[in-house]
Each structure stands twice: as C-alpha cells, then as structure tokens.
Amino acid sequence: MKPAIPPPQENLLGLDKLELCQLAEVLDEPKFRGKQLFHDIYARRHRDFAQCAELPAHFRQILSSRYRVDYPEIKGRRASRDGSVRYLFSLHDGESVETVYMPDEGRVTLCVSSQVGCAVNCRFCFTALLGVKRNLDPGEIVGQIIAVTCAEQHPAGTPLNVVFMGMGEPLLNLDSVMKAVRIMVDADGLAIALRRITISTAGVIPKIHLLAREAVRPKLAISLNASTDEQRTELMPLNRKYPLSKLFEACRAFPLGSREHLTFEYVLLDGVNDTDSDARRVGALLAGIRSKVNLIPYNAGQGLPYRPSPLRRVLAFQKILQDQQIPAFIRISRGQDIMAACGQLRLAEMGDSTAQAAQPLSSA
Numbered sequence: 549m550k551p552a553i554p555p556p557q558e559n560l561l562g563l564d565k566l567e568l569c570q571l572a573e574v575l576d577e578p579k580f581r582g583k584q585l586f587h588d589i590y591a592r593r594h595r596d597f598a599q600c601a602e603l604p605a606h607f608r609q610i611l612s613s614r615y616r617v618d619y620p621e622i623k624g625r626r627a628s629r630d631g632s633v634r635y636l637f638s639l640h641d642g643e644s645v646e647t648v649y650m651p652d653e654g655r656v657t658l659c660v661s662s663q664v665g666c667a668v669n670c671r672f673c674f675t676a677l678l679g680v681k682r683n684l685d686p687g688e689i690v691g692q693i694i695a696v697t698c699a700e701q702h703p704a705g706t707p708l709n710v711v712f713m714g715m716g717e718p719l720l721n722l723d724s725v726m727k728a729v730r731i732m733v734d735a736d737g738l739a740i741a742l743r744r745i746t747i748s749t750a751g752v753i754p755k756i757h758l759l760a761r762e763a764v765r766p767k768l769a770i771s772l773n774a775s776t777d778e779q780r781t782e783l784m785p786l787n788r789k790y791p792l793s794k795l796f797e798a799c800r801a802f803p804l805g806s807r808e809h810l811t812f813e814y815v816l817l818d819g820v821n822d823t824d825s826d827a828r829r830v831g832a833l834l835a836g837i838r839s840k841v842n843l844i845p846y847n848a849g850q851g852l853p854y855r856p857s858p859l860r861r862v863l864a865f866q867k868i869l870q871d872q873q874i875p876a877f878i879r880i881s882r883g884q885d886i887m888a889a890c891g892q893l894r895l896a897e898m899g900d901s902t903a904q905a906a907q908p909l910s911s912a
C-alpha cells in the first residue's frame with residue numbers, strides 16, 4: 549500500500565526518500581526530484597525551499613506554497629561545566645521532550661527521546677513521573693538531531709553517536725524509531741553510521757524479537773538494573789510481564805554481527821542493587837552472551853528515594869564482573885549540574901506540583 553501523500557501545509561520533516569519521490573510524482577515532477585529534495589532537507593539542512601538550488605524554480609515555488617520543513621523548537625538550553633548541553637524542545641502540540649548533546653574526545657553522543665514521557669514506570673526514573681503522553685513521529689526524532697547539531701555547530705566529520713536513551717521506551721514506538729533510523733543512516737540523509745546508533749530498552753521482549761528481524765538494525769542495549777526477578781520487578785514493574793528468564797532468552801537469540809555485542813546498563817543504587825552478590829548474579833546472567841556492562845552511578849534528584857552507590861561499591865561491582873571476564877565500564881552521568889537525569893528538566897519546567905501529580909500510566 550502506498551504511503552499517503554502529505555496534505556498541503558504539512559511538515560515534510562520525517563518523510564523518507566520513497567515518500568518524497570512519490571510526492572514529486574504527484575506534483576508532476578520526475579521521481580529523482582524527490583531524491584534531491586530528500587538530500588536538501590536532511591543532508592543540506594535546508595528549511596527554505598528557495599535554497600534548494602538543484603530543484604527547478606517552479607517546483608520550489610509549489611513546495612513553498614504548500615509545504616514546510618519545521619524542526620522542534622528549542623525552548624530551553626542548559627550547558628554543563630563538563631561540556632554537555634541539555635535541550636528542551638517544544639513540539640507542535642505544546643508537548644516537550646529533552647535531548648542531550650555530549651561532546652567527548654573527538655566524538656559527540658546525542659541522547660534522543662522517542663516518546664513524550666514514558667509508560668514503563670521505572671521507579672528510579674524522572675521521566676516515569678510524567679506518565680506517557682504520546683509517541684514522537686519520525687520527524688520529531690530526526691528533528692532533535694538536526695536542530696541540536698545545527699545549534700551546536702557540530703563540526704562536519706566529527707563522529708556522531710546517537711543513543712535512544714532519552715525520554716520514552718523506544719521499542720514501544722518502534723515503527724517511528726525505525727523510520728527515523730533509516731533516514732539517519734541514509735547516505736543522502738543524515739549519513740550517520742549504523743554502528744553508531746543504539747536503541748536502549750527496558751526489556752519489551754516481543755519488540756526485541758521484531759527488532760532482531762529488521763534489515764537495517766541499530767545496536768541494542770538492555771537496561772538491566774537488577775540481579776533477581778524480585779529486585780527487578782520492584783525497580784522496573786515491567787519485569788513482572790517480561791521476567792529475566794524470558795529477557796535473557798531474547799538476548800541470546802538476538803543476532804549479533806561479528807564484532808558486535810549487547811550492552812547491559814546497570815544503574816547502581818546505594819543499598820538496593822549494588823552488593824557483591826548482585827555483581828556475581830549479574831555475571832551469571834550474562835554468561836555465554838557477547839556483552840559488555842555499563843555501570844552508571846545513579847544521578848539523584850528531588851522526588852525519588854534513591855541515592856548513588858559510593859565509588860568504592862561501584863569499583864567493587866566492576867571488579868567482580870571483570871574477574872568473570874565481563875567487560876564492565878563505569879559511566880559517570882554527564883551534566884550533573886544541569887539536571888542530567890532524563891526528565892528532570894521537563895519536570896522542572898512543569899513545576900514541582902505538576903510533577904508530583906503526574907501519574908505514570910500502564911506499564912508496557
């Protein structure tokens with residue numbers, strides 16, 4: 549079935565190459581004009597059709613009279629002492645999402661959002677306090693990347709990593725996320741290397757199986773955060789529906805390229821999930837899986853009852869994993885002075901009372 553042609557006055561950001569070729573044909577232009585338009589919008593970052601010099605004047609005129617290219621609007625920007633910058637974006641319906649720009653030794657990592665809020669309800673997460681409002685569309689996802697890299701004047705040629713670890717559970721918005729990924733990796737699009745894109749999930753098992761079947765597949769990270777079902781269900785209620793045994797079954801079945809591995813993220817919470825026994829159990833869970841572990845000391849904030857594990861605990865946890873031949877890295881949260889934990893900036897914008905009142909919706 550052909551995708552619908554966007555109605556007049558519609559934002560073209562988020563349309564893929566095929567859809568823009570179809571749009572060109574509907575407007576009585578040859579198909580290749582759609583490819584040129586795709587390149588203009590995503591690679592050249594043209595927002596004004598008058599700038600699309602390769603397109604004939606009459607086509608530019610028709611496009612200008614009927615369509616537009618809108619990025620999410622930057623509503624807030626907070627720069628950290630460590631170089632990272634947190635953006636708050638306003639969307640067309642008044643909702644907002646966050647994106648973080650993190651430069652580091654010759655490369656940049658962008659942490660992007662996939663939903664407004666999140667339904668998964670992890671107990672340690674500020675985004676969970678917002679509940680879920682809606683999915684982002686592909687244009688709102690690639691729009692975060694384009695808008696931030698333009699605002700930061702991201703130098704051409706500097707490697708760009710994109711991680712879906714911002715607001716939302718990306719696997720609960722898989723169609724839009726994958727369409728955005730295809731635009732990102734297209735050489736005529738954002739030209740981001742596929743190996744530099746990571747989707748992080750809380751463990752929505754049926755969607756992990758679907759992702760495994762995608763022809764263009766980003767890397768997968770699992771937000772683990774516990775070593776037993778009891779503990780994980782307490783921290784991540786989603787685990788009741790998708791317990792560790794089933795999650796690890798899906799992980800073992802996930803296809804990996806020759807140099808690829810699964811990443812497991814483990815947020816260390818003081819006195820909750822950071823004992824030596826936890827580390828040994830995590831090691832046992834990962835046995836036989838080509839994997840690495842990112843240990844993330846918790847980024848505390850007002851409104852949630854958790855504290856970061858002390859450094860000696862983090863180091864002890866890391867050593868136990870390494871002794872089991874599991875690569876384990878300590879990832880200090882960037883931008884601690886600018887509300888680094890996902891959702892904190894938006895909660896602050898909403899005001900504390902709203903944050904307290906907002907209830908997470910159903911779990912995935």
Ligand code: SF4
Nearest residue numbers: 666668669670673716
């Ligand atoms: S940690 Fe991720 S999946 Fe869990 S509630 Fe927060 S945004 Fe959602």
